[in-house]
Amino acid sequence: MTDLRYFNRLGPVKLGDIARFVGGELSKPDKAEILIQDIAPIEEAGEGDITVLSDRRYLKLLDHNAASAVITSQALSGFLPEDRPLVYCDQPRLAFAKLGHLFYNDPVAEHPGIDPSARIAPDAVIGTGSQIEPGAVIGAGARIGAGCQIGANAVIGNAVVMGNGCRVGATASISHALIGDRVEIGCGARIGGPGFGFEPDGQKLVRMLQIGRVIIEDDVDIGANTAIDRGATGDTVIGAGSKLDNLVQIGHNVRIGKSCILCGQVGIAGSTTLGDGVIMGGASAVADHLTIGSGVRIAAKAGVMRDLEPGAVVSGVPAIPIQDWYRQTAGLIRMFSRRAKKSEEA
């Protein structure tokens, strides 16, 4: 099903090599030589494909496909037909995610070199093997690491420092920023703009000084058209391995911990701190100057207006513990819905 105009498929790969790559175990060691052509989700997999079964609910889908092998857990294997070659893994979905990178290379800097239409400041430094696409602009004193890809018409500001293996999408812009290794920045993302703080002077508004930076640690992903403001003084920080989806707004001096997940259209107001492993659902938001503990989970559309202890799970505006929110929303439906009223009267 994959459109090979857009992706380079590698392979085929022997089933035994797949098992080794994902750290799994073959149900039938004698099938190690089977050639697997591609990977596919369970609803699409056909002959030559390897697929994944991570939940009993999807068992039925497997009946109707001809996948040549299935990654699954020992616990689920009992439900599977005897004749299907299996690869046992503790975390089948994770194994499948990793396997994607064996079958498809998503190459950073596939065509190294600097396009002649890119405009590179004379004192900028570009690491070996990096690819600078057409129309990209790299400012004075900027340093781009090795094996990076700077997309077409992207703009890297003066003195920005970027590590190795980074990718910057088309027309993204970055300024006042230090960026680690293997960072991916989506198309149209805006890193390093001035924070939003003003002080009234009679009828007028005077902008507070914005002389900080943005620090993006290793392995961070930033989505398309997301905006991250620099610190007023000091830094805005995105911790290692955190993932930000599209159209996210990060205010000045926000500090995000490691391995956080911020879904689309999330907003975090100035000077708020997130611990590690925080998950924020789509279009949720956190007010300014708050402290959100590690492992907190914030439901989609919620609005957090107070500090949250580590591990809290909240929903609603203002956000409250999610169990209370479920009771509240269910209670309100009982109180006010016509259908609920009628069934009570009956």
Place this chain on the structure above:
Amino acid sequence: MTDLRYFNRLGPVKLGDIARFVGGELSKPDKAEILIQDIAPIEEAGEGDITVLSDRRYLKLLDHNAASAVITSQALSGFLPEDRPLVYCDQPRLAFAKLGHLFYNDPVAEHPGIDPSARIAPDAVIGTGSQIEPGAVIGAGARIGAGCQIGANAVIGNAVVMGNGCRVGATASISHALIGDRVEIGCGARIGGPGFGFEPDGQKLVRMLQIGRVIIEDDVDIGANTAIDRGATGDTVIGAGSKLDNLVQIGHNVRIGKSCILCGQVGIAGSTTLGDGVIMGGASAVADHLTIGSGVRIAAKAGVMRDLEPGAVVSGVPAIPIQDWYRQTAGLIRMFSRRAKKSEEA
């Protein structure tokens, strides 16, 4: 009132020709030769203008203007002064919308040709009469149809296929996409980025493979800075004639039906399906993996967390039938508002 630096006004047009163009009927056939210079909304129309009356509420505005003709329905015509020439139409607002395109051409590819500063891959194909503006980048193997306009500094990725009569705004970027005819893509829109899906590997997050595409059918409009992710496997689809406003977020593998209207800042999470003719108000959202029936209407700011039957009209977070939501919000105001309490006590 129109600033002719920005728009090409055509005309004048004879009233009889206007009636024919919109499929309407003249109240006074002897006025068919009157020359109409321009179109204008009812609050601005003056001599030489044609305007529209689609609702009795706006009758008063007509007293104070000197519009030379009015598009209206037979039903409303009784309220209008005898001497004003009318064009009867079943749908006056629609007639007026169409008429705009007779008085103002919004030309696609007004100045065909490729600007010398555009960077076109050697094997890209550009259809006849297309206009490629300064700094635009068109990747290897891309195919642009006839009569398209690719805005300044826009970036069309490798192997993107685009039909005829499309327009891409300045600095928009498109990749991994097949695009139909007469599609309009706003400035800064991001089509084809990787979807947002990760699997935890201890403390780290591994991105799921994102090897799908974006399919945009004919006559779709996409607003400024809107982001549409490609499928993980398989496609993200925007159905024919659907209209997306600015700053909308569409997750991977979302499938939107035909003639849907998604207002500004709407968000739709991954793998959700919308039927035809769905209307979503501003900043409303739908969670992932849901099925939203045809003709559903979702109020502004709502958050849909369950499947919806065709024709459902909902509001709130979580979204409930809008009549229930009205009762709930009114009920809460009665219960908790100071003013309401006081008047009850009195």
Place this chain on the structure above:
Amino acid sequence: MTDLRYFNRLGPVKLGDIARFVGGELSKPDKAEILIQDIAPIEEAGEGDITVLSDRRYLKLLDHNAASAVITSQALSGFLPEDRPLVYCDQPRLAFAKLGHLFYNDPVAEHPGIDPSARIAPDAVIGTGSQIEPGAVIGAGARIGAGCQIGANAVIGNAVVMGNGCRVGATASISHALIGDRVEIGCGARIGGPGFGFEPDGQKLVRMLQIGRVIIEDDVDIGANTAIDRGATGDTVIGAGSKLDNLVQIGHNVRIGKSCILCGQVGIAGSTTLGDGVIMGGASAVADHLTIGSGVRIAAKAGVMRDLEPGAVVSGVPAIPIQDWYRQTAGLIRMFSRRAKKSEEA
């Protein structure tokens, strides 16, 4: 702490000159010759720095720092150690905001001139001292004032008129617009796109004519990736001194008064009017065709669905007076939360 790769620090400045610049008074006139090297927030200030104390809550922070001088009010000065040189001001925070511009110049058009890779239409006019960065595109008949900075790969459309001292961020795009003096437009902002209005024609949707403009008055700030649509007919107006944060959506024919503050991800639907000094919290929204009085304050995440009188303070969806909203949200927690229930029972 400031990273001098990104900012030009001026100074040192004599304390007496600082007092004069902010219109304040020295507590110890004999200290007027002390040299101040930098400004810093109270939690970071060290020797050679001047800082600000605007609230008793921050007094403790002052104990642990070695700031060489403090801007504060007469009222707060009694709490401060005798030996610290003070600058008395009525509005210490405002004085500090102003002082930032004495210590750091944030120069518009630091390197005047037109980069050779910029594409300027032959009949465009560029004022003296303006800086046009690499890859910027300026359309036919556009007029850019004096001392402006047009960022890399930004796109200024045909016949756009811009005053003096403006700054346009990288890859921003502007069309159909008249722009005043000292306007700052963030990276990736989209000014002048077509409004979002359609009329159904059977199954199809016909776009209403969009032949208006955007008017941006003096001293307006517009954030990164914010979108402002032009009027359908007539104008969309952003009043003098108003400040819009990132990812804000402004519909066609919206009229915003003077000195308004719109935080990140705010949305305002078509034809709504805001008075002067309106403050909208993050991710709040106003529906279409409403009138919002001067001085209204709308809480973060609120959704306004009715006209609001001047000075109203609202929250919630639908937005209600904020005192009622506090009572409602607290009341619901009492009614439905497990912890609240338990403590009542106890």
